Amino acid sequence: MKKILLPFVLILLISFNLKAQEKLETNDSYTKFQVRLRAIAVVPNESASIDVIGGDATITNDYVPELDLTYFFTENIAAELILGTTQHDVKAVSTVVGDIPLGDVRLLPPTLTLQYHFLGEQIKPYVGAGINYTLFYDENSGPIADKVTYDNALGFAFQLGFDFKITDKWFFNVDAKYLLLNTDVTVDATSALGATVDADVDINPFIAGVGIGYKLF
Structure with a gap:
């Protein structure tokens, strides 16, 4: 037996x-690839050093959709690339000649972050850091300046957020980023002020977003 x-x-x-x-x-x-679609609020934390006329700068907030793609090297380590574009009104304030509206400008700020994802059944928090390269385009100089030029800029990005599982494929996302972003601005105000004014502008936007994500494969 x-x-x-x-x-x-x-x-x-x-x-x-x-x-x-x-x-x-x-x-x-x-899952190695996942994609998210977020609604984001871009809130600049601006300050400026303006030559000749002094003063500071104000930059308006913007609210736009944003798309990101994330690739996982391991279950914990991932890289995320975000794409979106924003439009902001710009004004020089408290100068020796008063407040000067400087029209608006569009920003295209592709941002790449390296992330660490904490494992969890329902909620998966993550933190990240990386680089950002901002392209300034479609400048509108406003009613006073003849031309406003912004230098494209390289900066750093810091990130935290979490994914909340809905199904095996779909998830809800909350995300926050802070960008260290600085640009040199040249304001050609020859017609109005008889001078060209240079400014060193810190934009440093806080970006908060909520959205939906999908695990591709």
Whole structure:
């Protein structure tokens, strides 16, 4: 009887071991690509040093959609690229000649962050840091300046957020970023002031977003 049961027990043990290994391998698998669509608020924390006329700068907030793509190197380590564009009204304030509206400008700030994702069943927090390169385009100089030029700028980005699982594929996302962003601005005000004015402007926007995400493959 023992000789009959022993092979049967061995077969069961081997089968159980194979199933356990298969389950372990399945747990090690993870989605490498995911995409999110967010609604974001971009809130500049601006300040400026303005030559000749002195004063400071104000930059309006903007609210836009934003798309991001995330690639996971491991279950915890990922890289995220965000794409979106914003438009802001700009004004020089408290100068020796008063407040000067400087029209508006569009920003295209592709941002790449390296993230660490904490594992969880329902909620997965993450933190990240990376770089940002902001392109300024479609400048409108406003009613006083002849021309306003912004230098494209490289900056740093810091990030935190979390994903909330809805289904195996879909999730809800909350995200916050802070960008260290500085640009040199040249205001050609020859017609109105008889001078060209340079300014060193810190934009440093806080970006808050909520959205929906999908695990691709």
